[in-house]
Amino acid sequence: MSDFAPIARRALRDSGYSLRAAARELNYDPAYLSRVLNGKQRPSPRLLDALDGLVGADGALRAVGMEEDDEARVDGVLARPGRVDGRTVETLAGVLTAQRRLEDAIGPRPLIPAVCAQLEQVGELAKESRGPHRKALLTVVAEWHQYAGWLHAAVWRDARALELLSVAEELSDEAGECAVAAVAVSFRGYVARQRGNHRGVLRASHAALHAPGAHPTQRVFDTLQAAGGYAGLGERGEARRLLGEAAEASTRVSDPPPIVYWYSPQFFQMNIGMVSLSLDDHAAAADLLSEGLRGLPVEQRGAEWTTEYRAALARAERAR
Secondary structure (H helix, E strand, O other), X not given: OOOHHHHHHHHHHXXXXXXXXXXXXXXXXXXXHHHHHOOOOOOOHHHHHHHHHHOOOOOHHHHHOOOHHHHHHHHHHHHOOOEOOHHHHHHHHHHHHHHHHHHHHHOOHHHHHHHHHHHHHHHHHHHHOXXXXXXXXXXXXXXXXXXXXXXXXXXXXXXXXXXXHHHHHHHHHHHOOHHHHHHHHHHHHHHHXXXXXXXXXXXXXXXXXXXXXOOHHHHHHHHHHHHHHHHHOOOHXXXXXXXXXXXXXXXXXXXXXXXXXXOOHHHHHHHHHHHHHHOOOHHHHHHHHHHHHHHOOHHHHOOHHHHHHHHHHHHHHHHO
């Protein structure tokens, strides 16, 4: 279920390492490394650390691998999905969290095949499961679909992204866990923004702002997303009003929930900068984007999702 082997293979490949080059760099027997990377042998803790360091994952690749007992438990539940225990749900949630963090280090592409394969497994588990832990399981499976939707959106596979986000909403509603659905609706705005569909951005943003269960940090982001949509349509007065509202609210929100762990003050600074740039406030945009990027946690500074913010900073600096 953890799919450590295919994720590690793709991470090495995307980092420019063949199996033999990685073995040489790490001073490991190529045959042993081959068995690990093909899922035929469990990696030692030392090898996990070495691979993690080689691809610059800052501990996230190591975290993707399950402990042997947890892996056996999950395999047992997948084989007999009638009843799910709490420890299995916690383990699955931990795998998903680890993969989210790993994306910050290695980007979305290496994770898509594994996450989609896992999606089939957890989806079947959700259909067959019974008992008191089913609601918690459905919440995890809903978030898995929401995350898979984000991964596809990040590589411009928009149609599949929207399908997965729709399933995430349905599962979240079934579980009675509104936060996942609210994030999925918000991410529809991201897909629309990539397409240059400003009206689509506004529909998704306003829907997310009124979604039950949305965390205050999420509402800050959706207000900024809506401000960007209005700016794109040339409605500058409304864009500035929402920008001011979001900027003020961003100073009052608490720490974000795990599902939107990256919604930090620095992240909001960057997005305030993005809206400022769309309003031709080039100097303010450059300062906000620069400060926000510098203030990101170390493990996020080189994340692929920061590319658009770096490109925006370059445009703002040229125009200021």
